[in-house]
Amino acid sequence: MITMRDFFTGRLVPVLTILAAIVVIWYGAAVALNAPVLRDFEKRAGEQTQGMEFILKTWSQPKPTMPAPHQVAAAFWKYTVGVKLSSNRSLIYHSWVTLSATLLGFAMGTALGVVIAISIVHVPALDKSLLPWIITSQTVPILAVAPMIIVLLAAIGVTGLLPKALISTYLSFFPVAVGMVKGLRSPDILHMDLMRTYSASRSQVLWKLRIPASVPFFFASIKVAIAASLIGAIVGELPTGAVAGIGSKLLAGSYYSQTIDIFAALIAGSICAILLVTLVDITGRFVERRMGVKP
Amino acid sequence: MSTMPVISARNLDLVFQTGDGSVQALSDITLDIEKGEFVSLIGPSGCGKTTLLRVIADLEKPTAGSITVNGTTPENARLDGAYGYVFQQAALFPWRTIADNVALPLEIMGLGAEEKASRIKRNLDLVNLTGFEKKFPWQLSGGMQQRASIARALAVEPDMLLMDEPFGALDEIVRDHLNEELLKLWATTKKTVVFVTHSIPEAVYLSTRIVVMSPRPGRIHEIIDCDLGDDRPLDIRETPEFLRIAHQVRDGLREGHSDEA
Numbered sequence: 001m002i003t004m005r006d007f008f009t010g011r012l013v014p015v016l017t018i019l020a021a022i023v024v025i026w027y028g029a030a031v032a033l034n035a036p037v038l039r040d041f042e043k044r045a046g047e048q049t050q051g052m053e054f055i056l057k058t059w060s061q062p063k064p065t066m067p068a069p070h071q072v073a074a075a076f077w078k079y080t081v082g083v084k085l086s087s088n089r090s091l092i093y094h095s096w097v098t099l100s101a102t103l104l105g106f107a108m109g110t111a112l113g114v115v116i117a118i119s120i121v122h123v124p125a126l127d128k129s130l131l132p133w134i135i136t137s138q139t140v141p142i143l144a145v146a147p148m149i150i151v152l153l154a155a156i157g158v159t160g161l162l163p164k165a166l167i168s169t170y171l172s173f174f175p176v177a178v179g180m181v182k183g184l185r186s187p188d189i190l191h192m193d194l195m196r197t198y199s200a201s202r203s204q205v206l207w208k209l210r211i212p213a214s215v216p217f218f219f220a221s222i223k224v225a226i227a228a229s230l231i232g233a234i235v236g237e238l239p240t241g242a243v244a245g246i247g248s249k250l251l252a253g254s255y256y257s258q259t260i261d262i263f264a265a266l267i268a269g270s271i272c273a274i275l276l277v278t279l280v281d282i283t284g285r286f287v288e289r290r291m292g293v294k295p
Numbered sequence: 296m297s298t299m300p301v302i303s304a305r306n307l308d309l310v311f312q313t314g315d316g317s318v319q320a321l322s323d324i325t326l327d328i329e330k331g332e333f334v335s336l337i338g339p340s341g342c343g344k345t346t347l348l349r350v351i352a353d354l355e356k357p358t359a360g361s362i363t364v365n366g367t368t369p370e371n372a373r374l375d376g377a378y379g380y381v382f383q384q385a386a387l388f389p390w391r392t393i394a395d396n397v398a399l400p401l402e403i404m405g406l407g408a409e410e411k412a413s414r415i416k417r418n419l420d421l422v423n424l425t426g427f428e429k430k431f432p433w434q435l436s437g438g439m440q441q442r443a444s445i446a447r448a449l450a451v452e453p454d455m456l457l458m459d460e461p462f463g464a465l466d467e468i469v470r471d472h473l474n475e476e477l478l479k480l481w482a483t484t485k486k487t488v489v490f491v492t493h494s495i496p497e498a499v500y501l502s503t504r505i506v507v508m509s510p511r512p513g514r515i516h517e518i519i520d521c522d523l524g525d526d527r528p529l530d531i532r533e534t535p536e537f538l539r540i541a542h543q544v545r546d547g548l549r550e551g552h553s554d555e556a
Contacts (some may be wrong), residue, residue: 197373
């Protein structure tokens with residue numbers, strides 16, 4: 001992830017070098033992957049192109065196996081800047097649909113994770129009984145569970161934003177729960193003893209010691225959780241044949257072999273992820289500063 | 296007229312169960328501490344001096360014997376806010392400013408805003424930290440942090456201060472200075488102080504009585520009166536009387552050690 005500070009600390013050059021390498025490999029891969037189909041096509045048409053001409057052709061197929069970077073860039077530009085926001089083809093519109101499910105799911109997942117963590121820390125029995133189930137829940141392949149959740153909820157009349165958000169919740173509560181259990185247990189014994197000398201109640205210990213001490217753990221957790229939420233929302237859009245959202249664009253693209261559109265949608269998804277993680281990062285830094293963390 | 300001792304321990308035993316057997320941390324401790332005394336617990340590590348302080352504070356439970364604090368159980372005394380405890384480290388909350396750290400016990404006690412503000416001001420003043428209210432702990436030196444933690448303990452306005460090697464981590468100069476301030480504080484407030492240390496000069500300089508402890512098992516070896524009077528400038532440490540008591544403490548510590556050889 002690139003932030004403003006990187007421009008000054010010199011991380012930009014290495015990052016750009018890697019980016020350049022990726023683009024070069026990508027162009028190479030486009031040639032290699034599109035060549036067989038193109039050869040086949042030319043053989044049937046009775047044509048024969050060679051050398052640079054052939055390579056350029058592999059980079060400009062309308063439905064390539066592997067679209068070239070500039071094709072993806074052009075499509076991305078067209079579907080973001082080139083169309084109206086309200087248009088069904090606007091990636092910004094679709095991103096917003098996915099983001100709203102992501103944020104709702106993330107909010108619910110974070111709340112659930114925190115509640116679970118607080119319960120586990122305060123009820124020793126839950127530590128042994130609940131935690132294994134929480135871990136088990138994440139071993140279930142979400143791609144298999146998501147259609148069932150969507151279909152089941154649709155059967156009882158719940159459609160739209162909520163089912164997708166619930167899949168986000170399912171993925172995002174886990175890192176928050178695990179991270180917050182650790183965070184709420186992070187106060188050192190000295191501070192716990194201090195609270196005991198004041199005869200502080202459990203809720204006072206929670207609010208005045210455990211929760212403030214867990215803040216760094218909280219932000220580390222929700223950084224993972226928000227990325228997981230986005231994946232959850234996109235996965236949630238796949239099985240329904242949803243009419244909107246990045247997931248639906250990916251699905252439509254694969255129905256009609258619109259590989260360029262698929263890649264453009266992927267780029268949109270990545271940008272959403274970067275925005276969300278950066279937002280969490282900035283919020284985390286702001287809160288830490290307010291809490292007097294040594295700069 | 297005899298008054299009841301503030302702390303009265305009778306035949307205290309404390310055995311810790313650890314992974315490889317049990318450790319006798321305290322053995323047959325019998326000790327009375329009167330109101331307004333400044334009592335130091337001194338001894339090598341493992342002699343149970345901190346453990347004894349923690350029993351008084353109800354941070355540990357004795358396995359045998361009896362103890363009363365303010366005529367009641369240590370637990371009731373703790374619930375009554377009988378003491379302020381100062382730890383070896385300042386143990387300030389890093390996310391709270393100095394003023395908010397001092398406010399912590401007051402918030403837990405549920406004091407009103409006005410009372411809280413006046414206690415914060417008064418006690419920070421007492422430890423010479425006026426002007427540092429808005430600083431965070433990391434912005435203060437170790438000595439200042441420890442002073443803030445003393446202000447925090449005093450803000451509860453307890454009759455008794457329990458101090459566990461509060462100046463152990465500080466350098467000699469800061470330590471001398473804080474010893475002087477602590478003595479002044481004790482002289483003006485007449486609180487009962489139980490003070491754990493492993494420094495002989497510190498114990499002799501501060502105390503009215505010195506409890507010499509010895510290790511394995513932790514027990515009281517000797518109790519030495521230290522009647523240097525109320526007025527104790529730092530250079531009292533050069534006087535023959537001071538050196539005599541210091542010598543006595545050192546002999547006590549040495550004997551305590553030789554027991555086990």
